[in-house]
Amino acid sequence: MSLNGGRGFASDNSATIHPDVLAAIARVNVGHTFGYGHDEYTGGVERLVAAQFGQYARAFLVFNGTGANVLSLRAVCRPWDGVICATTAHLNVDECGAPEHIAGVKLLTVEAENGKLTPALVRRRIDRLGDEHAVQPRVISVSQCTELGTLYTQDEMQGLGEFAREHGLILHVDGARLANAAAALDVKLFAAAGDADVVSFGGTKNGLLAAEAVVFVRSELADGFLYLRKQSLQLASKMRFLAAQFEALIRNQLWLQCAGHANAMAARLAVALRDVPGLTITRPVETNAVFAVLPPAVTASLQHDYPFYVWDEVAGEVRWMCSWDTTEEDVDQFAAAVRAALG
Ligand SMILES: Cc1ncc(COP(=O)(O)O)c(C=O)c1O
Secondary structure, three states, X not given: OOOOOOOOOOOOOOOOOOHHXXXXXXHOOOOOOOOOOOOOOHHHHHHHHHHOOOOOOEEEEEOOHHHHHHHHHHHHOOOOEEEEEEOOOHHHHOOOOHHHHHHOOEEEEEOOHXXXXXXXXXXXXXXXXXXXXXXXXEEEEEEOOOOOOOOOOHHHHHHHHHHHHXXXXXXXXXXXXXXXXXXXXXOOHHHHOOOOOEEEEEOHHHXXXXXXXXXXXXXXXXXXXXXXXXXXXXXXXXXXXXXXXXXXXXHHHHHHXXXXXXXXXXXXXXXXXXXXXXXXXXXXXXXXXXEEEOOHHHHHHHHHHOOOEEEEOOOOEEEEEOOOOOOHHHHHHHHHHHHHHOO
């Protein structure tokens, strides 16, 4: 993988920017306008994004997914609140402690098979309510789809939503790949997010240059968010260029085209590798990721030509991510290389 055309399966962040997105950026790259979203354009795009999540939703554009997650939690938690999430959640393992450090929340983690919470698992972290010595659970955060490429069904999302309501908890969805989930479930974005109160809605992994959104489905939770976004360093001065990216993503359902394609490429890779001796696919392939275990020496040799990440060094588990711009040839060549490397 390189800047001269090399390709790999490391991450959907490794992919290029969709040409429609670049064209949208170029379209607004004329004239001078007010910054910080006070132009004549950004408000309309924020409403367009919000409308994907219901008529009362409010959307705010930010730079990155960690920012979207941390801000979502910061907006809805008090200093003594806790956030229940899977141990594998990006919040827990890949944000360098930002939820704890910047949002000031304690993460209440639960081991969850294939990265998926259930009401029964969440229930384990709901204790010592009203005890001033203990952090009080406030949020359930689920990743849809999960960091392991698995998917919550609509029923599962509904079950978690009902559980949250019954226990007076807020449901946050880390939707860095919500588009992949919606494409896989063949539903609209809001339906893939279930009964979420607040969603980190991703774009960067799905063809954008760099833009994500915090969407408050329950609009009253957005109270004061403008201040929080600025205070948390996520307010873009040249906001029109973030807005242009999201307009491209939503108009003509580019999100669905890109995410559906990425999912299809992962399915193709899984089919190509499913009966290869010496390789085991370790997770259900439901969106745009394939996880597998293979001998470490084979992994190392493949990584010379096709960069990808080792997910779990102890288990020898690797992750292969497909993107909006992964081609069938990319997949077929890689699958052939894996077969050859395994002899
Ligand atoms: C599930 C999930 N959430 C959030 C993020 C955060 O995105 P960023 O790297 O833009 O901060 C990622 C990125 O890998 C992710 O996979």
